[in-house]
Amino acid sequence: MNNNNYNKDEQQIIQMLTPSTEVKPSADFRQRVLDAAAAQASSQQASATPQRRVRRISYWLGAVCSAAAVIAIAITLTLNTPAYAARKYFSNALISLQEAKTMVMKLSVRTQADEPIDYINPALDFVPATVKVIYDETMLWSIEKKNGRTVLYKGAEATGNYIYQWIGGQDGKTGWKAEYRGVAGDLAIMLDPRILLEAEYRTAQRNKGTKYEILDLGEVAIVRVSTSAQGNFSQSDYMKNTSLAEANTIREYTFAKDSGLLYQMRIMVMVDKKPVPVVESESIIFNEPLSVENLYDKEAFSRVEFLDMEAEPAQASSLTNIPADKAAKIILEAMHNWDMDILNTAMHYFKGDVMKIVEARYKGLKLKSIGKSFKSGLYPGYFVECKVILANGKEEKLTLALRNDNKEKVWLIDGGL
Amino acid sequence: MKNYTTPNYNKLGEWLDAWQEPLYRYAFLRLGRRDEAEDVVQDAFLKIASSSTQIKNPKAYLFRMVSNGCVDVLRRRGRNIPLASQTATPAESYDTEAEEEYQRIAALLLHLNEKEAEVIHLHIHAGLKFTEIAELLDTPATTLKSRFASGITHLRQMLIN
Numbered sequence: 001m002n003n004n005n006y007n008k009d010e011q012q013i014i015q016m017l018t019p020s021t022e023v024k025p026s027a028d029f030r031q032r033v034l035d036a037a038a039a040q041a042s043s044q045q046a047s048a049t050p051q052r053r054v055r056r057i058s059y060w061l062g063a064v065c066s067a068a069a070v071i072a073i074a075i076t077l078t079l080n081t082p083a084y085a086a087r088k089y090f091s092n093a094l095i096s097l098q099e100a101k102t103m104v105m106k107l108s109v110r111t112q113a114d115e116p117i118d119y120i121n122p123a124l125d126f127v128p129a130t131v132k133v134i135y136d137e138t139m140l141w142s143i144e145k146k147n148g149r150t151v152l153y154k155g156a157e158a159t160g161n162y163i164y165q166w167i168g169g170q171d172g173k174t175g176w177k178a179e180y181r182g183v184a185g186d187l188a189i190m191l192d193p194r195i196l197l198e199a200e201y202r203t204a205q206r207n208k209g210t211k212y213e214i215l216d217l218g219e220v221a222i223v224r225v226s227t228s229a230q231g232n233f234s235q236s237d238y239m240k241n242t243s244l245a246e247a248n249t250i251r252e253y254t255f256a257k258d259s260g261l262l263y264q265m266r267i268m269v270m271v272d273k274k275p276v277p278v279v280e281s282e283s284i285i286f287n288e289p290l291s292v293e294n295l296y297d298k299e300a301f302s303r304v305e306f307l308d309m310e311a312e313p314a315q316a317s318s319l320t321n322i323p324a325d326k327a328a329k330i331i332l333e334a335m336h337n338w339d340m341d342i343l344n345t346a347m348h349y350f351k352g353d354v355m356k357i358v359e360a361r362y363k364g365l366k367l368k369s370i371g372k373s374f375k376s377g378l379y380p381g382y383f384v385e386c387k388v389i390l391a392n393g394k395e396e397k398l399t400l401a402l403r404n405d406n407k408e409k410v411w412l413i414d415g416g417l
Numbered sequence: 418m419k420n421y422t423t424p425n426y427n428k429l430g431e432w433l434d435a436w437q438e439p440l441y442r443y444a445f446l447r448l449g450r451r452d453e454a455e456d457v458v459q460d461a462f463l464k465i466a467s468s469s470t471q472i473k474n475p476k477a478y479l480f481r482m483v484s485n486g487c488v489d490v491l492r493r494r495g496r497n498i499p500l501a502s503q504t505a506t507p508a509e510s511y512d513t514e515a516e517e518e519y520q521r522i523a524a525l526l527l528h529l530n531e532k533e534a535e536v537i538h539l540h541i542h543a544g545l546k547f548t549e550i551a552e553l554l555d556t557p558a559t560t561l562k563s564r565f566a567s568g569i570t571h572l573r574q575m576l577i578n
Binding site: 006009010012013014016017018019020021022023024025026029030032033034036037087091095 | 426429430433434437438441442445446451452454455456458459462463466467493514515518519522525526537541542566569572573576
């Protein structure tokens with residue numbers, strides 16, 4: 001464009017409309033297009049030759065087909081590179097989901113019912129879980145593990161904007177509330193397929209270290225994504241496979257080809273190079289009538305005493321400016337006489353009934369040995385392995401999780417008891 | 418490359434070298450997202466490559482395809498979103514500078530009508546001459562020049578005020 005044809009004022013405006021930084025396609029864009037074109041050409045050549053028709057199978061049959069059978073009857077879509085084709089499916093599903101008002105997804109998750117919602121363990125049995133979402137201006141939602149933990153966000157209230165968690169089961173009185181800051185990570189994956197699909201779409205766009213397979217089954221198509229674990233495992237594998245993000249996974253999404261909607265999903269964790277299913281959707285239903293009252297059991301909710309997780313821990317000079325393993329030693333020794341000066345601070349996350357249960361189990365313990373603190377996976381704190389002898393004489397091995405990412409930089413026990 | 422079924426495949430590398438950057442720049446500054454812009458541009462190249470007819474003016478063809486692709490994306494994106502917030506809000510930061518530039522320029526172009534904005538995109542961002550845009554949009558070059566001038570004037574007046 002020749003700017004000399006314009007006066008000074010016009011040139012200024014044109015300058016403002018001109019990007020001041022380079023706007024270029026990705027370095028590998030040219031090659032990607034050439035590869036896609038080559039795949040397209042070979043596909044066109046192949047489609048010119050007669051082929052046996054693939055029997056169209058029903059959604060339900062598709063849902064129960066074994067992976068082996070699926071592979072046997074599948075045709076790999078080679079119109080473009082698999083990553084490019086995967087992006088198309090994710091993109092179409094995202095467009096279809098724009099119209100979604102509600103979603104109810106029934107899942108089976110290999111987990112422990114009362115552990116955090118995003119905890120998985122390939123060695124455990126499946127626990128039924130239900131995800132309910134209202135896609136309002138603000139997304140309202142709940143995730144409930146049967147006879148276990150429920151997480152709820154029911155919108156802003158007069159007293160604040162809280163996310164609630166409580167454990168059902170025996171007493172159902174234990175609960176926590178914290179300021180709601182939106183959802184992220186594995187939680188988002190379960191709550192909103194749009195977030196999941198968006199993340200997958202972008203991963204497919206970058207296509208680094210991720211493998212894609214597309215299986216066309218006629219009425220449905222399966223996009224299979226293989227990704228590597230995130231996090232730092234250089235010090236320890238302790239957190240490996242404890243969440244989807246911290247595991248090598250294969251994620252299978254089944255899309256209805258006519259509507260583009262996500263129809264089914266299955267997530268497998270690689271254990272000893274073998275895929276173990278850890279999350280399986282039983283059903284995904286969109287746009288069923290759903291109100292805030294349907295998101296949770298109001299009666300159960302009213303029985304729970306919610307501890308405020310936002311309150312900052314009290315200062316405790318003995319638990320600051322020291323390594324995590326030293327803090328763990330101080331805390332465990334404080335459990336011998338149940339020294340509340342230390343434990344009130346260190347056990348900040350263990351209040352009410354939970355504190356009583358912990359006290360009943362660990363009061364009077366003696367520390368036998370303690371290891372060096374280590375990091376693992378995506379956990380922001382440290383882990384410390386130790387052996388203790390309980391008041392009843394039994395020996396117990398613990399892996400304490402400690403974190404000090406609070407304002408006072410005080411070490412707090414975050415888990416492991 | 419070998420065994421391609423249409424003559425256009427053999428020219429694809431040459432066309433990519435010549436036009437991938439202006440096409441991408443044009444698409445990105447309309448859509449604000451790298452992934453969508455690359456998709457639209459890739460689709461255009463795949464379409465021209467698979468066309469069984471010889472394309473007389475591949476440059477115009479590609480820009481037309483990309484322009485149509487951008488309109489489709491914006492239409493889908495805007496189905497449930499108010500016009501003022503149709504500018505993309507990318508979720509990742511690997512393209513931050515370009516995304517910020519997009520946001521800045523898109524905010525300016527929101528003050529113009531679609532036709533003025535389109536000429537500005539094609540002339541400033543894609544670097545096309547008015548005669549090339551005329552062929553692309555099937556509109557006289559004089560009309561396009563006047564739309565461009567009118568858009569610039571509107572923005573100047575808006576900024577003065």
